[in-house]
Amino acid sequence: MLLSISLKMELLRALLTGTALTPVLEPLPPTDLLLVHRFVWEKTLEFGIKMQGRHFPQDEIQARLRSLSQAQFSRGCPAKLKNCQLQECYMQQPGCMRAMALQQIEAMGSAVQEFLIIQ
Amino acid sequence: MPGYVSQDRNQINMNRLREESGVQRVGELVVVGPPGAAKQPFLSALCPRVEIANQDIILGSLPIHEELMVYCYGISYGQGFAWDLVGRKMLGYIVIFDWFDDQSFAGSKEIIEFTSSYFNAPFIIAADIGDRVLPVPECAIRPHIGLSAMTKFMFCRSNKPDSVRKVVVTLLDLLIEKLE
Amino acid sequence: MNNGSTKHPKLLLLDLASSETAQLIKVLGDYQINAELVSDSEHAYHLCIQHPPALILSEVTQENIDGISLFHKLREHPMGKNIPFILLARVNELEDRLKILQFDIDDYIAKPYYPEEVAVRVDAILQELERQTGGLQRTHGFTGSLEDMNLMDLIQTLELGNKSAIIHLFRDPEEGYVYIQQGEVVDAALHDLSAEEALQNLMMWLHGYFDLEISTFQRARQINRSTRELLVSGSQRIHAYKERANQMPPMDSILSRKSDIATEALSDLERQILALLRKPQPLRLLISASRNDELRVLEALQNLLERGVITAHAAAITSQDIMAQNIMMRVAHAREMHKDPYSRIASFFKRGNGEKKKSLLMNETSPAQQQLIAPAVITHKIFLQRGDLLLIRQRLLAQ
Numbered sequence: 051m052l053l054s055i056s057l058k059m060e061l062l063r064a065l066l067t068g069t070a071l072t073p074v075l076e077p078l079p080p081t082d083l084l085l086v087h088r089f090v091w092e093k094t095l096e097f098g099i100k101m102q103g104r105h106f107p108q109d110e111i112q113a114r115l116r117s118l119s120q121a122q123f124s125r126g127c128p129a130k131l132k133n134c135q136l137q138e139c140y141m142q143q144p145g146c147m148r149a150m151a152l153q154q155i156e157a158m159g160s161a162v163q164e165f166l167i168i169q
Numbered sequence: 170m171p172g173y174v175s176q177d178r179n180q181i182n183m184n185r186l187r188e189e190s191g192v193q194r195v196g197e198l199v200v201v202g203p204p205g206a207a208k209q210p211f212l213s214a215l216c217p218r219v220e221i222a223n224q225d226i227i228l229g230s231l232p233i234h235e236e237l238m239v240y241c242y243g244i245s246y247g248q249g250f251a252w253d254l255v256g257r258k259m260l261g262y263i264v265i266f267d268w269f270d271d272q273s274f275a276g277s278k279e280i281i282e283f284t285s286s287y288f289n290a291p292f293i294i295a296a297d298i299g300d301r302v303l304p305v306p307e308c309a310i311r312p313h314i315g316l317s318a319m320t321k322f323m324f325c326r327s328n329k330p331d332s333v334r335k336v337v338v339t340l341l342d343l344l345i346e347k348l349e
Numbered sequence: 350m351n352n353g354s355t356k357h358p359k360l361l362l363l364d365l366a367s368s369e370t371a372q373l374i375k376v377l378g379d380y381q382i383n384a385e386l387v388s389d390s391e392h393a394y395h396l397c398i399q400h401p402p403a404l405i406l407s408e409v410t411q412e413n414i415d416g417i418s419l420f421h422k423l424r425e426h427p428m429g430k431n432i433p434f435i436l437l438a439r440v441n442e443l444e445d446r447l448k449i450l451q452f453d454i455d456d457y458i459a460k461p462y463y464p465e466e467v468a469v470r471v472d473a474i475l476q477e478l479e480r481q482t483g484g485l486q487r488t489h490g491f492t493g494s495l496e497d498m499n500l501m502d503l504i505q506t507l508e509l510g511n512k513s514a515i516i517h518l519f520r521d522p523e524e525g526y527v528y529i530q531q532g533e534v535v536d537a538a539l540h541d542l543s544a545e546e547a548l549q550n551l552m553m554w555l556h557g558y559f560d561l562e563i564s565t566f567q568r569a570r571q572i573n574r575s576t577r578e579l580l581v582s583g584s585q586r587i588h589a590y591k592e593r594a595n596q597m598p599p600m601d602s603i604l605s606r607k608s609d610i611a612t613e614a615l616s617d618l619e620r621q622i623l624a625l626l627r628k629p630q631p632l633r634l635l636i637s638a639s640r641n642d643e644l645r646v647l648e649a650l651q652n653l654l655e656r657g658v659i660t661a662h663a664a665a666i667t668s669q670d671i672m673a674q675n676i677m678m679r680v681a682h683a684r685e686m687h688k689d690p691y692s693r694i695a696s697f698f699k700r701g702n703g704e705k706k707k708s709l710l711m712n713e714t715s716p717a718q719q720q721l722i723a724p725a726v727i728t729h730k731i732f733l734q735r736g737d738l739l740l741i742r743q744r745l746l747a748q
Contacts, residue, residue: 055285056278058316059294063274066305093314096469100309104456104470107560112519166305196733196741233744237737258732308476312379315465334745339379341742346375348735 053085061086065093068163071155080144083151087136094158094165101165114157122150196239198337199255199262201246201284203276206265207297207327208243214333216241246280252287261291261340265327268296268304291319291343295336297327313339319347359400360384360471363393363407363414364437369461376464380472389413398428403475406458406467409438420454433474437462495520495557500527501583503561508532508576513565520557523637527551528568534579536571540640544571550643552583553590586644593647597654598632598661604650605629606659615658618649626659 057074064071075086091111098106127146136154139147200208209227212219216229227243242255262284266277277294284292294316298304303324312335313321321339326332360377362384364370374384385402387393390413397405405423407416416436423429435456456474458467500518504527507514511532518525525539525547539547572579594600606626615623618641625638632650639646653659731738 054282055294055316055320056281059278059281059322062314062316062322066310096314097309099466099469099473100311101306103476104473108558109517109519109524109560166309194733194737196737231741231744233737233741237733237740239741260731260733260738311472312381330748334748338742338745341738341745342375342379344731345735345738345742348731348738 053082053089057082057086058089061090062093065090065097065159065162066166068159071159072152075152075155080148080151083148083155084136087151087155090155090158094162097162097165111158111161114161115154118153118157119150122146122153194237196237197255197259198239198241198340199259200241200243200265201262201280202265203273203280204245205270206245206267206273206277207299208245208265210327211263211265211295211297211325211333212241212243214328214330215337246276246283256288256290259288259290260344261293262288263293263295263336263340265295265297265325268298268324269301285320289319291340291347293336293340293343294320294322295325295327296322298324299326299328319343359402361393361397361402361405361407362386363390363405363416363419364388365408365411365414369464373462373464373467376468377471380468382468382471382475390415390419394419394422394429397423397432398426401428401432404433404435404471406435406437406471409436435471435474495554495559498559499555500552500559501580501587503559504529504534504576505580508580512563514561514563515566517560517562518551518554518557519559520554520637525551525554528566530566530568530570533576534572536568542640542642545574546642548572548579549583549586552579553587553643555587590644590647593644593651597647597651599663600631600633602632602661602663603629604632604635604659604661607657610658616649618645619653619658622646622649622653623658632661 060074061071063069064074071090075083078086094111095106095108098110102110127143136147136151139150200211202208209219209221212227212229216231219227219229221227225245229241229243231239231241233239239260264277264280264284267273281294293313303310310324313323315321321343323336323339325336360382362370362374364386365388366386370386374386377384384406385396387396388411393405393407396402405419407419408414409416420434420436423432423434433455435458436454437458437460456470458470495518500516503516507529509532513530516527516529518527523539526537527534527548528536534548537544537548537551539550542550574582598604604626606623610623612620612623618639621641622635622639625635630638635650636643636646650659654661
């Protein structure tokens with residue numbers, strides 16, 4: 051019950067070529083999405099540190115994810131929560147959680163593109 | 170030399186190799202990739218002596234000293250190969266594919282799904298870029314990208330000996346770590 | 350000043366020999382950084398003067414190791430004064446924290462560390478060295494987890510060192526700031542709370558991350574109480590918070606309100622909380638969402654629970670949820686157990702039983718071969734010794 055190497059490879063190739071991650075992610079169950087989120091987060095942080103130096107803060111990535119959460123809320127949260135918590139909503143609002151996870155993973159993919167200057 | 174296809178012939182031929190070369194200890198590596206992946210250039214860049222056993226299996230030998238030899242099998246996935254025998258005692262394996270070819274990548278994924286299900290040996294995923302420009306800044310992927318404790322991803326130039334050696338050295342490092 | 354070879358920079362690691370340092374040296378090797386382990390400060394000093402390394406990674410204090418003394422001695426010597434110096438320290442020791450912030454070291458890494466992260470950061474420093482002409486441009490600061498070092502610890506340390514710093518705190522999705530000038534807390538920001546309320550709330554963040562930057566800044570003083578007073582009241586509040594939290598349902602419990610409630614008898618805060626409970630939500634989220642003094646919110650919630658105005662129940666659990674919870678627990682547990690970030694995942698990947706068998710050969714498989722295929726996993730055995738592998742490695746590198 052963890053990400054297969056072939057899936058990690060697929061994700062990594064998409065990150066390094068700047069291609070969309072959603073086609074890879076759509077068939078995945080919610081449990082895998084959470085693991086993918088973590089994997090992509092770790093890789094984004096790794097590329098950030100490698101490209102921008104040791105002081106590269108996690109907030110560079112977190113800020114992008116937060117703004118997505120805020121945008122989502124402006125469209126209405128099904129659970130009427132004040133803050134978006136991916137893992138929290140896994141049980142309560144799996145559909146919304148899936149949409150948010152996909153958006154955040156794509157956002158991290160875009161961040162990697164910027165870091166690696168992929169055209 | 171005869172092709173290394175069936176398990177019996179494989180074992181016989183391996184013994185013959187040992188007798189002929191007189192080596193005491195042997196290490197085996199497998200370089201596997203989808204059809205079209207540059208296994209032969211990879212082995213040629215690594216091993217002083219390379220023989221094409223048949224169209225699907227290439228054998229390279231890398232002598233270390235008179236008592237130690239490394240054999241490298243270059244195979245196309247999907248062809249007859251005694252995985253069950255070699256898999257038990259190979260040091261590790263390298264999955265090589267053409268980074269710029271989507272079909273080659275798809276083929277490599279199939280290989281990885283198979284090999285990682287059956288073998289808990291360390292392996293390197295080597296994305297061959299040939300003579301083309303590195304697709305991302307070098308510092309981003311230096312020295313490699315880890316995918317698990319026993320799996321690393323690297324770019325390589327299959328026709329460049331120092332690039333090929335780096336891949337094998339990285340595999341050896343995984344092995345040494347496993348032994349510790 | 351660039352010490353050592355730029356192609357394969359040399360790093361001096363001053364620490365006791367252990368599996369941790371061995372792992373770090375190996376990972377540094379992956380980054381083409383040659384690390385030499387030394388376990389004695391005197392010996393390290395002489396090595397640095399004779400053959401200056403590109404960088405020094407040093408434990409603070411162990412047996413024959415005194416990282417701080419070594420740092421001072423090197424800074425007084427022309428051959429050693431420009432060597433970048435990074436301390437490895439367990440930050441639970443107040444004395445260590447104080448030392449770290451008092452001195453002009455280049456960076457600090459908390460123990461226990463991920464070797465991969467250390468290697469990436471060291472490599473980045475060495476890259477900076479190569480790019481700059483005037484020596485390493487030092488910036489002071491570090492990041493860490495609030496579980497290791499909470500805001501109270503940080504403020505206390507800065508106060509003792511009379512330092513100025515900006516502390517940026519994260520507790521996803523919230524973030525706050527604390528401004529400290531010459532050891533005194535002058536301002537804090539969290540949501541739209543007043544400075545003191547913000548500080549009080551931030552002091553109670555026991556989970557999350559911080560990014561501390563030592564720097565001077567211009568900021569009007571919004572908090573007038575002395576740091577000592579703030580620390581004393583902060584620790585009292587944390588104690589009260591923990592006590593109250595122990596009497597409450599678990600933080601992931603779902604709270605919901607009764608349908609008909611007479612609100613006249615409620616306080617403003619209680620009414621505000623009820624307004625947030627139009628739909629049931631977890632206790633933890635409700636506290637964050639209230640954007641108020643968290644201790645007061647907790648008190649108000651406890652009152653509402655006791656009066657039956659709101660109820661708490663465990664989150665609805667489905668079999669999928671149980672599976673998800675199990676997975677997340679296992680991921681978290683593996684993360685705790687293994688230092689190598691990649692082995693976290695590999696550690697609980699158990700092959701074997703129940704796996705769907707695949708044919709080892711693409712086409713026909715003879716019965717004899719099928720018998721060999723029968724075990725789902727082929728046990729990997731290495732028939733060469735470690736020395737043989739090292740020889741092969743050496744041979745390849747020597748070519």
